[in-house]
Amino acid sequence: MVRVTIFGSMKHFLALLLFGLIACNTTPTTNTTENPGAISPSITKVKWRSLDTLDVAGFNADLIPGKPTVDVGVYFPSNFDSRFKKVTLPWLMESLRAAKEIYQPTGVQINLLWVKTGEVDPKHFSIQANEVPGIPETEYVNMYVHSRRHPAELTQHSLDAFNSIIEDAPDNKRTVYLVVLQDVFFPFLEVSEGRNWTMKSVRTGGLSFPGYSYCNTLPSNMRGVITITNLSTPERLRRTVAHELGHKVMNVSHEYKSTHPGHEVYADGGLMLYGDGEDIPSGEAGRWHLERLLLSPYLYKEDQNGNKIWNPDYKEGGHYYDPLYGDYVVRFDGAAPIDENW
Template structure:
């Protein structure tokens, strides 16, 4: 009888353990161990003359470091980004940022075989809390920052090479598809999940704040430079999201997921302006305060701008009064 009781208790404990395991496996919020992905073996592209590209750099001037990762094994049918086109796009970015006093330093262009499952990724987890009228877009993102998917983390970890300046460097990573899910009002008090196929995605700190690991906060994915307007502005625009640390906004236009207008680099259109002052939403001033910028001293060392104090949200203390306090917008009827 005593042995039977022991057996019954043992079976009960086993059953509870199995149910707990099943519960954890069915819980989307449960911690999932990611399978380690081998690091990509990168080689410099000899056909790109980096020294010539950087021939006009000046010591003592605000500088931004950029590295390019171009997979060598992209699918044969993918032609929206070519090596010459991305170099042309970085050259255009140099021209666009030149009037601001910021120069771009091309560190290298590298190629190597990337795990094909990372050619197409979903950038971040589908958000669960929609933006409403109580706070503006930036305040909402500070409270509910975006989070990388586990697969995207694995992809980035396999691509980015470890370096002391990882968190200060911007990396242009060529992929085939990067999807960005977001919430949009459907009707009434209902929201629906939408996903946009991006041509470039900057993973900006105003959106991700502290949720993106510091060594990878400089990533920018590039997936479409096929049209003249794309290869002229895409890289400069995505660098702007990262370095100016603002969304799609311009002058009196408050930020949204998509804003089409003319005049400014940070909206969808043909504009290339990076305006200054409160009317210009402090874009120039915020650019000059970016932790991604440095000046090269006479002894050859980099004097970096101060780093973020609170993860890099839009209102991070490093920006002081170079911010815009604007009201939230009602997403649905006020009488819902």
Template sequence: MQNFTLLLLILMVYSCSDPIKEAKESNKITERVVWKKVDTIDIRSFNKDLEVGKLTMDVGVYFPSNLDTAFHKVTLAQMMESIRNAKEIFQPTGVQINLLFVKTGEVNPEYFSIQANEVPGIPETEYVNMYVHAKRHPSQLTGHAKEAFTSIIEPEESNERTIYLITLQDVFFPFMEVSEGRNWTVKSVRTGGLSFPTYSYSNTIPSAYRGVITISNLARPDRLRGTVAHELGHKVMNVSHEYKSTDPGHEVFADGGLMLYGDGEDIPSGKEGRWHLERLHLSPFLYRIEDGTKIWNSDYKEGGHYYDPLYGEKVIYFSGKEEIDTNW
């Protein structure tokens, strides 16, 4: 009887699986989008004020042509205005934006909505700050997100140095936060913009996609003004939501600095300013033109975590989360 039961269980498991289907999925070939340039956007005019020898970031724009008709959170006109705003916000720092292209094409609707990273299994505790925790337990792209970026981003020699602004309808970012005592809860945020920063993903994100920024909501005036600049800040300063005396966190609502959720646009310098300006100027996404050649900044030495040796002393050693109950 026991042998018969075991045989029955084996047959049930086998009948529930499809080896042929599983083999096909494991060898799935992601179809790449056929992009074309948007003729109505004058790239040369946008870049007419670029200065030779000035620190520069290369930015490309991918805007799907077949977004759902009910989606109105981002238009191409809004995207371009937000990039112009970012150009203005970064101007005082001595960093300029070089717009490489603006392209449109039909994207597989399966990729209109993605979950950015796998749900983390190890929460951040009071023993170390979020940057140390992220170095030890970096975020992991979901397989679906990797497929989306493989489909969207065109292979180029300079992929890992280029920043890509990609319009998607929904990008969800799950993270863990303390609820009470020794309990944590998973929170998933519907993002208006997500920068996939190396301080969070480090070596886990494929180099070809480390310049990705998704944009999903520019509908409000404050989002239109600051979202692209804010997400570029995450990417090129490689810091979370923080500013002067405000410690980093997943969600920090306050005014003052560009890297907070608020109306601020300041990019401060020095230790008091958390080295934001200095870290910006060291970014591997920046270069200078010398004798007609791009001279890139040095690349990350350890994948781009917050304390990467690239930054030398331009780091802050924060304490862990104070809100965790020490009497658990």
């Protein structure tokens, strides 16, 4: 009797275990290297609706046909956790308006396509942006050359999230998508001590998934994605959208004039440094920021019939030295991350 009971509960336990295993197996397991950008069978597209209360025409009222323009769409999930308050829709619109102002001296205008809201699968509220890199940058080449050799790769979770969130459209790869999420963690390698590196993961306030890091690993439908996760301080509010857009459309890291790119550069002056700068410099002394911006494949000019005449696309997937940029590149040495007599 007792044995039967134990056997009975054992069977129940095994059944539960088996069910658990099957249930786990229904989660995405697609291998990124074998099938990059594949849509996992369990991914369902978000049903978005445009926010009619938002005055898109008003936002775009100052656009002048014929000037270089970038199209931007906003996805703002409606079902975030109640304690998430780092991004609100008014803040996002304010950061976008600030970006319009910051890019105004360059002649580049921002065309807001729409602002959409809808229920996103909560498992996509927080993502790890890319796989943990395996090879640290050392002194033999600079970070842009290093990234071209070893580009960042989205995690399957990020791929699934963006495939679920971003709608299919003919101009997918030319459009910038501002996707509001709760958390985007970005793993990177840093020297810990001696000749040892360690992995860290930074909680980002905005992440641009730029060409110079991801090169041709981003599927074209999500090439324009930028995540926004924290606008809750005045400095973040003012600069986040403009700065992340800068990574995307100028295709440069944190650099300005004589400051070579590094991971976290705090200084004033340039939009592409951490700090409160908003300058987009030009010429060789300005590291060709303006020239690179104006060559961006995300830009178009509208002709007299309202057709978008797009800039030429990248020739080698959009790494920093892509031939699209011609001479508008800076060649510089890599920095020694540890004692050269290691």
